[in-house]
Amino acid sequence: MQSENSAPIHAGTGPAGAGASYGHVVDRSKVDTSHGPILYLEDICVSFDGFKAINNLNMTIERGELRCIIGPNGAGKTTMMDVITGKTRPDSGKAFFGQVHDLTRLVETEIAHLGIGRKFQKPTVFEQHTVFENLELALKTDKSVKPTLFFRLTGEQRDHIAQVLRTIKLEGSEHRLAGNLSHGQKQWLEIGMLLMQEPELILLDEPVAGMTDAETERTAELILELEGKHSIMVVEHDMDFIGTIARKVTCLCDGSVLAEGSMEAVQNDEKVIEVYLGR
Numbered sequence: 347m348q349s350e351n352s353a354p355i356h357a358g359t360g361p362a363g364a365g366a367s368y369g370h371v372v373d374r375s376k377v378d379t380s381h382g383p384i385l386y387l388e389d390i391c392v393s394f395d396g397f398k399a400i401n402n403l404n405m406t407i408e409r410g411e412l413r414c415i416i417g418p419n420g421a422g423k424t425t426m427m428d429v430i431t432g433k434t435r436p437d438s439g440k441a442f443f444g445q446v447h448d449l450t451r452l453v454e455t456e457i458a459h460l461g462i463g464r465k466f467q468k469p470t471v472f473e474q475h476t477v478f479e480n481l482e483l484a485l486k487t488d489k490s491v492k493p494t495l496f497f498r499l500t501g502e503q504r505d506h507i508a509q510v511l512r513t514i515k516l517e518g519s520e521h522r523l524a525g526n527l528s529h530g531q532k533q534w535l536e537i538g539m540l541l542m543q544e545p546e547l548i549l550l551d552e553p554v555a556g557m558t559d560a561e562t563e564r565t566a567e568l569i570l571e572l573e574g575k576h577s578i579m580v581v582e583h584d585m586d587f588i589g590t591i592a593r594k595v596t597c598l599c600d601g602s603v604l605a606e607g608s609m610e611a612v613q614n615d616e617k618v619i620e621v622y623l624g625r
């Protein structure tokens with residue numbers, strides 16, 4: 347693998363706060379996956395005061411793949427996502443987005459602009475704005491003052507918003523204030539805001555935490571709809587939910603991959619059973 351500088355990028359502060367990354371100028375060079383995966387992690391190590399939160403972690407995700415990540419508390423799931431999104435620098439190891447982009451050399455905003463979108467567990471939508479406005483704010487446009495003053499949605503952008511509204515099941519709710527949505531709807535809206543940025547890789551951290559059963563079911567449908575169009579990594583503790591969307595599942599433990607394969611294979615893996623039941 348070869349590293350190279352990333353595409354020209356305008357970094358800025360995302361309006362949705364920590365970790366969110368909406369509304370930046372993107373000059374995203376195509377993510378080259380012609381000879382390999384969209385995400386490549388090799389021997390990643392991360393220590394906090396001598397404690398190895400990630401310990402020689404190896405993982406690859408293919409373009410369009412839906413990957414579920416499970417693992418007990420403290421397994422390193424969040425830290426792994428922090429490494430992928432540039433929030434945490436690994437002590438050692440390789441992390442590549444496609445074949446060219448060395449994630450260990452880029453900052454969070456650069457990584458977001460390249461096409462890695464992350465949704466944190468807690469929704470961070472703009473509560474005082476409508477659903478439509480939230481999606482509009484997340485558009486991949488230049489948010490500096492002059493273009494913002496003269497900003498008008500193009501037909502194509504309106505179509506994109508309409509399409510995202512359908513995908514996140516909020517068609518007909520576009521004029522509602524985001525603050526009045528249910529918890530599940532806020533989560534979908536935030537996924538919609540990510541989709542406005544057309545990310546190649548989407549990281550979802552516990553997307554169904556706190557949802558009703560009906561909302562959880564609809565979230566599964568939504569994620570399955572995104573499969574193939576984006577590469578998706580879902581970190582979740584809810585095994586019933588994972589069971590409904592699982593393709594390939596990776597179980598992390600003590601900062602490394604403990605088991606990987608089909609849901610059935612991982613669930614029946616003795617090491618996994620011991621980690622979940624034997625402790």
Ligand SMILES: Nc1ncnc2c1ncn2[C@@H]1O[C@H](COP(=O)(O)OP(=O)(O)OP(=O)(O)O)[C@@H](O)[C@H]1O
Binds near residue numbers: 394398417420421425
């Ligand atoms: N900033 C930090 N400083 C010190 N220790 C940390 C820090 N971040 C994470 N850790 C430790 O690293 C280990 C892995 O944490 P991490 O949050 O990545 O696990 P996780 O699999 O996401 O857990 P959970 O399922 O509970 O969210 C834990 O033991 C945690 O206490």
